[in-house]
Amino acid sequence: MAEQDLVASGGPATLDTPSVTPLVALVGPPNSGKTTLFNQLTGLRQKVANYPGVTVEKHVGQVSLDGGRTLSLVDLPGVHGFSARTLDERVTRDVLEGKVAGMRSPDALILIVDVTRLENQLMLVEPVLEMGLPTLLVLNMADELEARGGAVNDEALAERLGVDIVRTSARTGAGLDGVRTYLEGVADGGTAGVHVERELSNVPASNALPVVDAFAARRNLVRGIVQEADFVPPGPSRLTERLDSLFLHRFAGPLIFLAVVLLVFQSIFTWAVPLMDGIDWMVATSGDWIGTTLPDTWYRSLLVDGVWAGVGSVIIFLPQILILFLFLGILEDSGYMARAAVIADRAMYRVGLQGRAFLPLLSGYACAVPAILAARTIDDERDRLATIFVTPFMTCSARLPVYALLIAAFIPNQPVLGPFMNQRAAVLLGLYGLGILAAVFTAFLLKRTLLKAQPTSFLMELPPYRIPSPRTLMLRLLDRSKIFLRRAGRIIFAVAIVLWTLTQFPRTEAGPPDIEQSALGTIGHVIEPVIEPLGFDWRVGIGIVTSLAAREVIVGTLGTIYGVETADEESVALQEILRRDLEPGAAIGLLVFFAFALQCMSTVAVMRRETAGWKWPLIQFTYMLLLGYVGAFIAFRIF
Amino acid sequence: MVRAEITTVPMQLPVMADQDQQEDLRLGDIPMRQEVELVSIDLPVELAEPLLERGVLPGCRICPVRSSPGGDPIVSIDGSLLALRRETAACLCVKLLSSLQDAD
Structure with a gap:
């Protein structure tokens, strides 16, 4: 369905006049530092929308170059390939082929890879280069490669692939000038210094081959390329090993997992409260002010009681959403979220979901809307449907005012379990439990009826632990709040x-x-x-x-x-x-x-x-x- | 579009000198830190594809490095860490690296 939406309208548009801003697409596997590079190049000059017909986010930003020129950069979803198995892969392929309505096909590409995992990441190189567009290969995390004793011969790699190569550390910003130089070359209208003609291998077009052979061929190709470029894989990351033996420890792992979940909860429900009270006060005060300022006409009550109070009732949830996304952003960018998904997978699998459902379900405690969007990372369509179907059972923050009113009105404030819990808290906890029960029951039911399927697999790359970039976190928060509001x-x-x-x-x-x-x-x-x-x-x-x-x-x-x-x-x-x-x-x-x-x-x-x-x-x-x-x-x- | 004929991934190498190793050895049976070579993937193609994309292909070397708290394997492949379910690991046919192979 979604595919039709994407493919139906508008053939590939071409760059007719030189006055049109050139479009460059940023491609790369997940966790390669793509979004960090995008943010460094575009800063606040970016827009987030959805691709027509599907809710895969479209990030388009402007890059200012020397001499007042600008260039559009589009950040594509992180993918492992273009098999179009997931929505992200389909969108990426359609953008590259210029099949997205209202969007030109890109004039050039930037392929960014995590060079510490070069062999794995270059699986994308063949399908990307097959597009026949001028391509810059960005070897990201080059500093980490060297620090861990790895090496690669850039010249040999560039020669072999027929692309330009720049080494970067997207986190520190090193190597960014090289990327800009490349973009300036693209803006100059040219493919000057950019090779388009390349002969990677004599393997026939991959879609003509059975799947496995195609991958095997691609794999052999990559192995050959990596060998020719004298790639020395880095030693294992000591930090990652040490942290994993803690976070994935048989006993400590689940305990830390629970502590993290509790911390997120705590932050939503206690730390957000002063901010929410503040917003509540501002809305009420400004509403009063408008009420007293406006003449007593029919539209006064519409403005004050209707619009102002209504909009205020939404803005009040903003602190919770921001705090939640700040936490989730830190957990994700640091690499912990992948571990949490692995820990959660066993329990989730039992009820018919999978580990990747953990993040959306946790987000659901603040608001189901961003939570349902977060489920897009679930690559199995049935698992994704089951997850977003049960997400609204998570006790979102909009239920809290209702619970608070009714509990305060009807439930006596008496202790039930000694001094630790009173009846009101017990009822509230019971309501949370009821939501979880309903979600588990429903997921179980769905997987035996409407979404019946063969057992699916769950694969999760565990990226090396990294310190999240505050800039990327902030830009994402800004994004989220705009979308929510x-x-x-x-x-x-x-x-x-x-x-x-x-x-x-x-x-x-x-x-x-x-x-x-x-x-x-x-x-x-x-x-x-x-x-x-x-x-x-x-x-x-x-x-x-x-x-x-x-x-x-x-x-x-x-x-x-x-x-x-x-x-x-x-x-x-x-x-x-x-x-x-x-x-x-x-x-x-x-x-x-x-x-x-x-x-x-x-x-x-x-x-x-x-x-x-x-x-x-x-x-x-x-x-x-x-x-x-x-x-x-x-x-x-x-x- | 399911291609039934390649339900089991081919590319097994010809019989090796040591016949014992050719027995039905699965990734799930391999002890920690023992590197093995993937022989075939005993999964329907739509389940195998995500593995293939991540470089889990016949001929690649895999090393179980850790076990998740739930008892699922975490393997190292091409310098990346990949978590999979033990059900999946039980469908990956592997062979030990013989001294003959190590020489190559």
Whole structure:
């Protein structure tokens, strides 16, 4: 499906006039330092978007060259080959072949490899050079090669491959000038000094051969090239060996793994709180200010109660998301995440997932949207679908205000396990557990029904441990926050306006109607029969309907319905009214409903994009809604 | 598109002097730090392909260097560390490096 999207429109565009900025594509295997080099060359002058039809991120940046010239650089996903088995590989191939709609085919390529693993990394060299474009080979991490006693003859390698070669250390920035010189050559319109004609081998085009032979041929070719270039592999990295014997230790390994998970949690839930309170305060204060500044007209309440409060309810999650991504970024760039995936794989495999699902599932505790995007690294399509299907069961931060309100209203603050835990904390923990159980059960179910498959394999390269580059981390954080705000902001903005409008009509002589008579109240009454078996009345019904857009919206909606000013999860007035209107069993049921149901438009939207269709989001939405309904019904009967 | 005919990867070398080594030896049976040569991959092509892309090809040298806490092997190949499941390792047919081979 996605392939059609990519291939369908627009043939390869060509560079017609010299005034068009030249386009250079950056290719390389994962963990070769590609993105670090990209950031060093483009800095803040980059844009992130998605390729048409698929959500593989497209990073395009501008490089300023001497004499005011500029050049566009596109950072492609890290791939091992172009077999088009994964979305990343397909996109990379399509970009290189100029098959992506709205994008010219590149004028030149930069192939970057981790020179400490030259043999392994050069598996990509043949398919890349087959493109017939001027290519610069960047031998990255050259300093590490030398430090560990390895060597390679650049001239011989350049001669053999018919490409220019530059050694870099993307981390320290050494060798960057060489890359710039090459880019200037490309900008000069030329292939001057760049060889395009090359004869690598007399092996026929690889797709004409059976898969294995093609790889074997490529492999032999690489071995020959590496030998001719006098490549001396570096000694093993002592640091990596030492750290691995700790992080992958039979007993210490899992303990450190748990400690890391707890640290991430701790950071999301405690360190982010002061920042979130600060944002909350700023939104409230500025909302008040707008309220008092604007004349008392119809649009004042739309702006203050609708738009401002709605958008504020999203911005408040930004600190959590940033802290989460800072941690995940450090874990990933340092090389630990690959080890964590290996540790998690056994447990994940048992429930029908795999080790790479660990990162998205952990991200899901902050927000399912970036978590679903993070699942793109899962190379097996069924595993990826199963992972993103269960990700919304992770207790995301949007559920917390709802949990906090209902728990504070209905659960007594009494100790259960001595001084260590009170009933409220126990219920909260139980809700987290419920989410995990539902995810495990669902993954298990999926892998036996819709996503039934042969056992898949799990392969994970363990890159050497490295110190993450702060610059790359910061740029990524900037990226993430932009994407989050743009996506979430749009939906919440729209929903806030729709909701507000529904409370304003039909108009009465005195102005807006009572909430029960409004269009929104009518909706509540219409669905009341459906939710009556759960012990919910029309007011909660409205809350559930509005929270279909985003879970936390229910808190503000209930506040509006009950006419409680400044309703938030700590509002005592709202808690009291809820206690009067809702039986304890129904309150527990409502908690269970929120633990299971997929009340998040952003998630549905991102699921549609990631699965290229409505089928999966519809199945997921219906399934989670049913699970929530049944769960709430059972809870209402029990308690 | 599955190519059934190459379910088992060919390229076995002709019979060697030491017949015992030719027995069905799998990567999973190899002790730590013992380097071996990959003979064939006993996996359907769609599962073998990711291995092939990472240089795990008949004729390559693999050395188990560590075991994950869950008991899965971590091997060194071409100077890279690769983690795989023991189920996968049990499908990789290997042979010990004879002195004859070491000379080459």
